[in-house]
Amino acid sequence: MTRKIGIIGMGNVGAAAAHYVVAMGFADDLVLIDTRTDKVEADALDLRDAIANLPYHTNIFTNDYSKLSDADVIISAIGNIKLQDNPTDDRFAELPFTRVQVPRAAKQIKESGFNGKIVVITNPVDVITSIYQEVTGLPKNHVIGTGTLLNSARMRRSVAEQLNIDSRSVVGYNLGEHGNSQFTAWSTVRVLGHPITEIAEKRGLDLNELDHLARIGGHTVFHGKKYTNYGVATSAVRLAYTIMSDAQTELPVSNYREEYGTYLSYPAIVGRDGVQEQLQLDLTEEELKKLQTSADFIKTKFAESRDDIDSNK
Structure with a gap:
């Protein structure tokens, strides 16, 4: 049985997660999605270059929500890290951005026919986990945030x-x-x-x-x-x-x-x-x-x- 993981958002966190998945051989197929096409394609190429020196093989796909239809887990790493640079160190500073971007991603996840589990990193993670669950309609126990x-x-x-x-x-x-x-x-x-x-x-x-x-x-x-x-x-x-x-x-x-x-x-x-x-x-x-x-x-x-x-x- 093919093990498939999707990662949405290829910033610093998404890229680190993708490398960990590939380096440890946790998935046979890895789907990377980001609104910045050049960035996600570059990450995919960089990871494919790494595979030659790893004991595991991973098939890597980019920017295709339809590939998520049979994924086991989707990791959400959508964010705008620049908003975290605020004087009160408030994680909710990203909410005006993520509460707009996440429902759009969640809608596309739903339209793909995905019926797996979602792991949420995106901040503020407890609110965003709630948004993913409501928009996708997945069971509450299938949408989980990394939380604490x-x-x-x-x-x-x-x-x-x-x-x-x-x-x-x-x-x-x-x-x-x-x-x-x-x-x-x-x-x-x-x-x-x-x-x-x-x-x-x-x-x-x-x-x-x-x-x-x-x-x-x-x-x-x-x-x-x-x-x-x-x-x-x-x-x-x-x-x-x-x-x-x-x-x-x-x-x-x-x-x-x-x-x-x-x-x-x-x-x-x-x-x-x-x-x-x-x-x-x-x-x-x-x-x-x-x-x-x-x-x-x-x-x-x-x-x-x-x-x-x-x-x-």
Whole structure:
């Protein structure tokens, strides 16, 4: 059975995701789509040149939505990174652009007959994931945002650096919006066989500072090179491969939570059928309040995008 991935948006993130897919042999067919024809054709040629020195072969196609009809997963990396260069580091700065471009792409995805899973990177990711689901009409559990999968990785890296261990030895989650209202749910974090609250007390860790480092990690990278790409592209490809391999993995991704009435990041079991089981964490009262604040903010911003959504249905 042919494994096929589509990537829409070949900026810094989309290109990094495409290279990861090709270098690791995650797909037999890869469809690249971008409004800039010269750019997407150049990326495709560059990737084909790379294949001669790789142990895997990938067939690469460009700017043909009809090729997405039988894709397993589409990764959305549409964006305008220049809008992120704003004084408040607000991920919603891209919304006036993405809420127009994404419904157009979603409409073409729907018209192609696509019936697979969509993995959304495009910011603001929770709102954009909602838009993709509504315009395509796909089941909610088949449209998933990378959400705080990357924020959680940043938190784990920050904790690990303080303890001089591998970040994969830290377990726990950042929840809510992939943006300024996201937060580290310290009640979920364990390290060295204990809750982090115990380790923090013994080792003198400042959890407020670690939460801050996780929240601003993306901004730190952005201000250094005016874009981010490796961390989020890796998150997206991991999520896509988790779906395609039916890995049944617990991940903090943006998925639709009925109790909040919106997409937001919360751990779920992900496999071939997308979000296959939603977890229910024992959060503290403070964490629950923060999660509700995130949910309310996402819903407000989604409502502001209503006109652009309706015009593309």
